[in-house]
Amino acid sequence: MQRAELDLLRSRLSVIAYAIVGVLLVLLGGFWHFQMAQTSYYVELSNNNRFKQIPLIAPRGRFLDREGRILVDNRPSYDVSYVREGSKHSVEETVAVFAPGLGMTSEEVLELIRKKRGEPKFRPIILKEDVGVADIAFVKARLMDYPEIRVESVPRRRYLFGELAAHALGYVGEVNTEELKREEFKQNKSGDLIGKTGLERVYNNILRGTDGYRRLVVDHLQRPKEVLGEEPSIPGNDVRTTIDLDLQRAAEEAFGDQIGAAIAIDPRTGEVLVMTSRPSFDPNIFATNVSQASVRALNVDKRKPFRNRAIQDKYSPGSVFKVFMTVAGIESQTLNHLDHVNCDGAEVIYGQTRHCWKRAGHGSITLYEALVHSCNIFFYNIGKKLDIDKIAFYAKQMGLGQNTGIDLPGEDPGLIPTRAWKANAYKTKNKAEQIWRDAETINVSIGQGQVSVTPIQVTWAMGGLMAGGQLKQPHLVTSQYLEKLGFKGKTVAESSYPVSTETLEVIKSALWGVVNAGGTGTKAAVPGFDVAGKTGTAQVVALSKHKTGEGTEDNAWFVGFAPHRNPEIVVGVFVEQGGHGGSASAPIAHAIFDTYYRKKTGQFNSTGSGQIAQLTPKP
Secondary structure, eight states: OHHHHHHHHHEEEEEHHHHHHHHHHHHHHHIIIIIIIIIHHHHHHHHHHHHHEEEEOOOOOOOOOEEEEEEEEEEEEEEEEEETTSSSSHHHHHHHHOOOOOOOHHHHHHHHHTTTTTTTTTEEEEEEESSSSHHHHHHHHTTTTTTEEEEEEEEEEEEETTTHHHHHHEEEEEHHHHHHGGGTTTTHHHHHHHSSSSHHHHHHHHHHOOOOEEEEEEEOOEEEEEEEEEEOOOOOEEOOOOOOOOOOOOHHHHTTTTEEEEEETTTTEEEEEEEESSSSOOGGGSSHHHHHHHHHHHHOTTTTTTOTTTTTOBBBBBGHHHHHHHHHHTTTSSOTTTTTEEEEEEEEEEEEEEOOOSSSSSEEEEEEHHHHHHHHHHHHHHHHHSHHHHHHHHHHHTTTOOOOOOOOSSSOOBBOHHHHHHHHTTSSSSSHHSOOHHHHHHTEEEEEEETOOOHHHHHOOOOOTTTTTTOOOSSSSSSSHHHTTOOOOOOOOEEEEEOOHHHHHHHHHHHHHHHSSSSTTTTGGGEEEOOEEEEEESSSGGGGGGTTTTOOOEEEEEEEEESSSSEEEEEEEETOOOOOOOIHHHHHHHHHHHHHHHHEEEEEEEEOOOOSSGOOOOO
């Protein structure tokens, strides 16, 4: 019995001994793990309690015009931010103190913090942007007790001319969660400013700089004690655009309060000299935390100021399309430049009475006269001879019905209809509605019906035609400039199509007459510059409903070039519900041509007229 008890005692002592050894091993393992294997980790944690890195935000690169004049730069500003890490106060306590002093409600500040609750606590949360002296003084006076609230210097975007070229330049805003998932923004972090639209977005990675930091020693309450060093930020690259500030200003001033777009391109290179879309908006409002009310006001505005009408909206080209119909007719040997048609003001075609804009008619009229005076009857007869697919073949060859490839997002390709297009577009309807009718070709022959173009597209196409069938991709930043910065520039795409010298001579001569020999575009003329072009008036509603209410006025076009023999500049102007191209659009084109010519001949005063307040540099 004693032996059994002794064995039991020994076994219990062995279990206890093993347990003690196990505990000692665990303690030794933990000691080794925390003191040896994780040394760097805990040293870093310790350092973080003593050292802090304050980010120094890099300014974005500036936008310049083609002559190096600043269009967009940065201005110094200050933000109030909140860092949750190391704070001895609760969020509610901090907010209760600072919200009233910053002119905000506690609910507003708490909502800003809630939106960032998933982010690291060491990352600053911006409570108020672009603060004034009073806000800075309020925060500075409480820094000793509330070191978690900071005033940080931040470069802020400054669009010197407000609305001028706003659709081309774009605007910036804080990157959102969805954008951070995209490849193009992989280098960004929450809180960063990125380009949202226009060139700001397209060249975002070229414009963005590299943030620096200031390294500080802080106490246990996170209060700064000593500056250890600083890594300065590296500003982003400046981007020189092809925009000519003087021409852009002339276009914007000439437009006034009208709705529409104006484009100017150098057809020899594809460089865009002017891009105007009216009405516009001031991108400076997005340089700070814009209010939802401001954005909502712009979004609900019936005039749609956010739309870049130059590249995003398509319209019937009206009589401007007659230029491209002429090329299709001559090049397909359907039309001869000596052909003539008798215009009595109206003609029955395919059972429908078709009218010329001149009710009394033009009488016996040649191709030259038909272009100069924009005779509908003449071009109806070309339409009768040409099939819609043949018209589409030549129109697309000349650049219509496709994207130009400009370096801006959101371009619309327009539409050049074909039989196949209609069959596909109406495939859910009955068979009869899927068949292209000859009467529809007649509508297309004068730029009405299903055909539609964007202002940049028809301007580009006109420039390519006048350059002898040479299309150069339009662009706002040259590849040569990007390569000088060390970035890979996108090669300007080029294409060509055959067009005879005879065809060009006929068209150039007629379009010179439109402007200079009693045609419909005389208001575009510039003495000494040999401007040529074509006006266009496109119906918004049927003639029977014309002038019966708001929104029924015709759209107005003018597309021209100069000098007419060897064009250096091509200008396209579209005025929504402007009435007639000759009275609404041609004067705007004149302003651009006139400015270009005066600059070319040394007669230009660069101060500009300053008729629109937004076109003056903002302080």
